[in-house]
Structure formats: structure tokens, C-alpha cells
Amino acid sequence: MSNRIAAYQDLVVSAEEAAKHVNNGDRVGISGFTGAGYPKALPTAIAEKAKAAHAKGEEFKIDVFSGASTAPDCDGVLAEAEAIRFRTPYNSDPKLREQFNDGTTLYQDIHLSHSGQQVEEGFYGEFHVAIIEAVRILEDGNIIPSSAVGNNLEYIDAADKIIIEVNSWQSEDLQGMHDIYRIEKLPNRQPIPITKPGDRVGTEYIEIPQEKVVAVVETNAPDRNAPFKEPDEVSEKIAANFIEFLEGEVAAGRLDYDKFIMQSGVGNVPNAVMAGLLDSKFENIQAYTEVIQDGMLDLIDAGKMTMASATSFALSPEYADKMNDQADYYAKHIILRPQQVSNHPEVIRRVGLISSNGMIEGDIYGNINSTNVGGSRIMNGTGGSGDFTRNAYISTFVSPSIAKDGAISAIVPFVSHTDHTEHDTMVIITEYGVADLRGLAPKERVEKVISVAHPDYRPLLEEYFERAKENKFIHTPHDLKTAFDFQINFAEKGDMRG
């Protein structure tokens, strides 16, 4: 038995054995966030159980609650086995996404700072099982979580039974990187005493109610860890525009070179931004964000980033190895928090960060669709983008101006789904420039937004705006009859230009 298991030794069983605790109809809360820290063995064992039940004509589906997305060996195998009835709060698994969109599986896409609270408050009813990945189990029965904290606290609290997976692939030196602060429940909540990304206010372990632990499973398997892609030319242009925007804020006296606190979504553009920051005048960069990405480790290595606070990793395999090798070093510069804390409106607004998230489409007034293509087809989910956008000092959305070789424009007349409203969007950045919408009435924003659209689409957007201004009421000019023409063209003809 692994020497990482200092308690519950008599509960160590195989994944198959542990899966006996998971039954049809159960609400199951699992660890994991953006492909890190999810259980590696139980999902497959539950999937096998579901398949066996289905083969016998029996029902077997569970409701799965996580921190955010997981991986093929978690959501993927469960989806393949048709074992999920309902999923929340976030997903990026392609197979499961297909089931949301064909109507076989239910998905509630919810702000990541809200999901744990709503579980605590009993909005979903009883929870049956929590399955939590750990780096180790301490002698007192408490655990050191692994590469994501997510909603572990809430699921452990809510569940009747707890299954712990101890993953020896995860570095033991992650111990000390976590800061587990428990937000008190209503009506006794107190201020969260974090004023800077680097403040540590909790414990390094998660307290476990010992009587609930029913099984411990040993694993040795890597996190999902999507391969790193070199930024392409478009991403580099967007990144350059983003950094130019920051420079403008410094010039305007609204930002100092050593006071930039970033939040960043995951992907190519953010990695390009971080590469750009390496060569910038910014120093003492801090992050108060959801996930630690490759580019942040580079910034830390270069001495450019002093502190990054998040709830999980989203690293390439190469950088995951680097983290596992040097976790004790990175623990001086990285804090992993529960996602209620990493994404909490209170702390986000207090620290004053500049948020930066991707989008599916944004409209000429600054409304943003982050989730549903054509209004109906879910991609991943809103994730933490709302938590950060809504409470940021400056909120930005970054996106290539087109997708699918120009068949899709990121700038449209009317978004087909709204995840962020015109009241919340301050800046939209594409490879064509920066549309700074701060302090502007809707009509004043249009020219700026169109200026960052792809040149192919600018005349179409201008035509729409001209037509919209024929409306009797022109506070927010729209022509509802043609507002969705871009999206309808794409659905019918495969190209927004029709």
C-alpha cells in the first residue's frame, strides 16, 4: 500500500469494489477542474457498472457535479456508457456535449462561484457520494487535495459517503500549495480576509468527516493536460493588442507597471498574452484567476510573475512534469483555493483585476455569447467568465475576429445567447484592434465594435446598423426581423455571409 495513505487503510479497495457505493439515481459530487484533480479510477468503474446494468435492461444513470470540466477518463467514459442523467456546472467533454445537444443528457450551465453555494443551500436535494482525488491522506484522516480544489468542500459536506482516490502520479510536494478557506454558511458569513492574490488564510488540508469515508482507491494516472499549441499569428496579434491596451492604461494613469493583476481564460490567446508579457515592461504581475496555465509558469520562472492564485492547473504534459518536479518551488508563487474563493465576487472586486475571457460571439452593443452556438448548441459553458467579468476592474473579451475560415464572424448584430450583458463588457479585442466601450452609450459603441470585426463583415454590420436606425426607437437600434440573419445564414448555408 502506498505510504501516502496514513488513515483508513482498512478501507482501501479496488475501484470496482468502491463503485458498489454508487447507485442508479445518485447525486455524485466529484473533484476536478479543467482536466486536473478529477478521480481517475471510479468513473471507469461506474461506467462499467452502468453498462452492465443497461445490458440487463436496468436503468443506471447518475447526476454528476464537479468543479468544472474533467477528462476522457472521467466525463468521457461516463458519457460513453450513457451513465449521466444531469451534469453541472461545466463541461468540455465532446461526447458529453453531444448528448447535451441531442437532448439525451441534461446540463445546467452555471457560474462557477455559485455552484458550491447552491449545493450547500440544498437547491439540488440530497447528495449521495463524493469522490475526491487526493495527494495523500494524513494520519488524522484529513486529506491533501491534488491539482484542483474545485467544489471539494461542498461535495464532502453534502454527501452521505466519501470515496477518496489517492493518486501517486501527483507530486507529494503539492502539500503546502493549497489554501483551504471555508466560507461560513448563511446566516453567519464573515468577510473573506483576502486583500491580495498571495494572502493565505486557510489550511493546507481539507478536513474529512471520518465517519463518511467508505472507500479509498489507489491510482497512478496523469491529469488530462491538453498539449500546448504554439500561438498562431492571429493569437499573437490579439496578444499584442491586449498588451497595447494595458500600456494605454498605464499612460492614462489608471494602471502601474507593477500593479497588474490578471485573470485569464484558458487557450491560445491567453498563452500568447503571457508570452507577450514576458517581453513587456510589466513586473510583479499577479494573477487572481481560476487556472494556472503554462504561460504563468514561464512568467514565474522569469521572475515576472510573483504570485498566481487559482483553483486548479491546466498545464500541458511537459509543464505538468515540470510542476511535479518542482512543486515545492512553485508553491512559493502559486496558491490553489476552493473555487468559491478563487471566483468569489467579493475578492475579485476587492483586488481590482483585469479580466480576459474568450467568446463565441459579441454583438455591436457589447453583449457576449460565451456558450451557445446559434442560440441552441452548447459548447462548454459560462464557467467563471461571469464571476470575473462582472466584478473586474476592467473586463475584456479577446477573440479572433472570424472562425471556420471566415464562415463565422465573432462580431454579429445580435448575440444568439447572452452570457454577459452590455452593462458588463468594457473592452473587446481582436487581431484588428481594441474596442474600448467604457463610458459609452449603446449607439456610440457600434463604430468601435465594428472596427475590430473582420473586414469582410464590416459592411454587413454597417448595413445592419443603418437598417436598425430606421426603428422608431433608437436608444439601442435593432431590426428584430433581421437581427439573427448571420446565425440563420450559418445554420442554413454554412456561412454567416449567406
Add this chain to the structure above:
Amino acid sequence: MSNRIAAYQDLVVSAEEAAKHVNNGDRVGISGFTGAGYPKALPTAIAEKAKAAHAKGEEFKIDVFSGASTAPDCDGVLAEAEAIRFRTPYNSDPKLREQFNDGTTLYQDIHLSHSGQQVEEGFYGEFHVAIIEAVRILEDGNIIPSSAVGNNLEYIDAADKIIIEVNSWQSEDLQGMHDIYRIEKLPNRQPIPITKPGDRVGTEYIEIPQEKVVAVVETNAPDRNAPFKEPDEVSEKIAANFIEFLEGEVAAGRLDYDKFIMQSGVGNVPNAVMAGLLDSKFENIQAYTEVIQDGMLDLIDAGKMTMASATSFALSPEYADKMNDQADYYAKHIILRPQQVSNHPEVIRRVGLISSNGMIEGDIYGNINSTNVGGSRIMNGTGGSGDFTRNAYISTFVSPSIAKDGAISAIVPFVSHTDHTEHDTMVIITEYGVADLRGLAPKERVEKVISVAHPDYRPLLEEYFERAKENKFIHTPHDLKTAFDFQINFAEKGDMRG
């Protein structure tokens, strides 16, 4: 001279004289929130100045920043004189609204908790004049604000020149009711030390930089104070449904009879809710909200409400008189705070309130339009509804199911403007019942939302949903070609039913 003016006596002038400090092109920050506490004399004097300039063919327009809405003798006279170029963050004046909608005046509709911060951070540029109503000027030159605190702190800080209106209509006993807490500026923000609606954490006065004061004007004029309307039958049914919902939360163990903290928009329905609460089992009711309404004074008088925290009054003339007579009594149960504090996401989320706001329309998935009729015609603005909805323990929207004798349905297939997203709306209540959307995937919400629509519209909404489900992708089923048929019908035929 009024004995309320203990400093700056040599600066006391007429409104006309004081208006000389306000010039064409100025950014002017004024006190006032929902018709309370706005300057009573300067707006007319500025309007006269504008009219005189216009008569001579000269330009005269200013940018007006307030707390929220004001009154005919403020926004109204300025609009009449065509003296406003740009207005933010909220308005309910009909004349000014007309100018937003005909395109002659610019309006930025923004969350009320965000506006002060964005002024502080310099997003709008320089501020020239602050015009602030006070109950009195203290010997040290500081002031006791009147019936609204709003964004006074931010405008006083930002402006080059300060004009104080001392209004002897306002009760001197308002002194002691305010709690002026100054949120520190970035990057030095600390937790706001409020954990309960009744916590006092600031001063009773607003500090005034004496060197900026250029004029003091004496006034004696009432706040706007819209007359109270007896709740109609529909409002009473909605209120009964709301209270039944609360009872259900108690039964489910998610609320106690003595732990209800309310936030409430202004209007008939909220007043009916408060009347209903008078006869309910709820005790020790508290409010953490924007405005103090008639119904709250009744609840306080009855011993049902122990504490109400807000940033302003919105009282009927009768209740305004009552407040002026007994301000010292009500000061034990009412706190008026700066609107950054009354509407702050940090405090709202911490105290755990149940929000309740009106809407123009909501769609079958729970997206809410609070602002733009038909997507283009601004009514008032989003106000604080987003601040509260987004951070509430439970968010509710309350509305009659129809308007204009049935020509308008409050429930539509697709909202023509989104102020609150499907991720944020938990409960929709009409006279037909309660649609509790918590924990549900989009598709699961539809039946519940349609069940609270007016019976005339239910078949039309069901037809839409059936058509929408023919989409290839049905996470959030939509048929974009007919999504706005309700709104287009209304624009063309005067009835959403076509």
C-alpha cells in the same frame, strides 16, 4: 439665513448665481436616487442658462451623473431645455427617456454599484461640478446628506467645484440615519466590515474638501415622492404567490421565519408583498436594498421589520411627511448608505438576501429583459437589479403576466434584450404562480415558465417550443427565424398575439 448652514456662509448665493459655475460641456455629478435627495434649485437654473444660450444660437449641454433617477424639477427641466448631452447611470424621467429613444441624448445604463467606481477610476475623464443636496452644513464644513446618499462621495471626490443645496424641507432629524463608509480605492481595498443589514461602520456626515466649495444655495422643496397606489388584484395575487414561495422555503428548511432578508424593487407589487408580510408569520424581517418604500415603514411600525438598509427613500407624499415627522424614530430602524455599499456584491452575497425585481419580459429559459422594450426602446434602466440578482441567495423576478390589456406578454420565446442571464434567474413569479428554475437544465425550465404565463399566451409559447425542438441542437432549443415574433407582432400590429 437658515441656521442649518454653519460654514461657508459667505458662499450662500441664489441658484442663478451658483449656476454660473456650470458651463457648456461640463461633467456634472449630482446627488439623488429614485426621486429623493436630488438638487431642487440648480437644475432649473442650469436649464434657464441653457435656454438663454440656445436662444443666442450657442451650444449648451452637460453630462449628468446621478445616483439613480431624479424628478421633473431636475432631469425633467434639464431635458425640457435640451441641456443634457449624456446621462448615466439611471433615469425614469419621461421627457428625458423620449430623448434617449429619439436619439437626441446619449444614455449609458449601468449597474448602480459600478457607476461610482468607474467615475473614481477615471473611465469618464474629468469631472467639473458636484451638486449635492444636504440637510445641513456642519461647523467643520462637512455635510449631513439628505434623503439619498447615492454616489455623493464619488462626485465630491471627482469634481473640481462643489455646490451644496441645503434643503429645509428635509427633516433635520435625518442626522444620524446615514452611515457613510468610504470604500478604499484600488489597490488598497479592504473587506467592507458589514455582516448584517444593521451594522453601522462609517460616519453620519460626508467629508467635504472645503477648498472645492464654490456656492451654497438654500432651498425648501419636497422630494418627488410618487403617490401611493392601492395594490390591485393582480399585484395582490403576485404578492400572495411570493409569500407562498417564502413559506415553501421555510418548509424545505432553507429559510427561518426570523431570518428573511429582503431586497425589493419599487412599485405596486413590492408594496403588495410588504402588505402581505404584515399578516405573515415572518418576524424580524430585514432589508438590504436600494430604497425605503412605504410598505417598509408599515412593517417597521408593526414591529415586523427590525432593520432596513438602503441608499435612499422612495416614499409617497403621505409617508414622506411621516418620515419628516418621525425621522428620529425611524433612524433606529433605517440606515442610508452610499450606493456602492448598499449595492455592493460583497455585502449582498454575504448577508444572503432574497432579491425581488420587476421585469419587462422574461423568456422560456429564464433570461430577463429589464430595460429595452422591443430590444430598442429604453424604459428606465437596469438600476440595481443586476447587483442584487447576481449576488442574491435566491433571486426572483415578479411581474404581472400581461400588460396593455393583454397585448403584451411578460413571458416570450426570446427576450429582445438581456439584462439578467439564464444563469442568474432562479424564480419567476406572476399572478399565475411560481416558476422555480433552480437546479434545472434549460429544457426543464420551459414547462415551469409557461405555467406562469397568461393562459392566452401559453399555446403560443408551447407552439414555439415544439418548433424550437426541431432544431438539430437542443440544449437550449430555439428557432431563430421566429424567436422574435411576439415582439415583431407588437411593433407592427400592437399585439404580441399578432
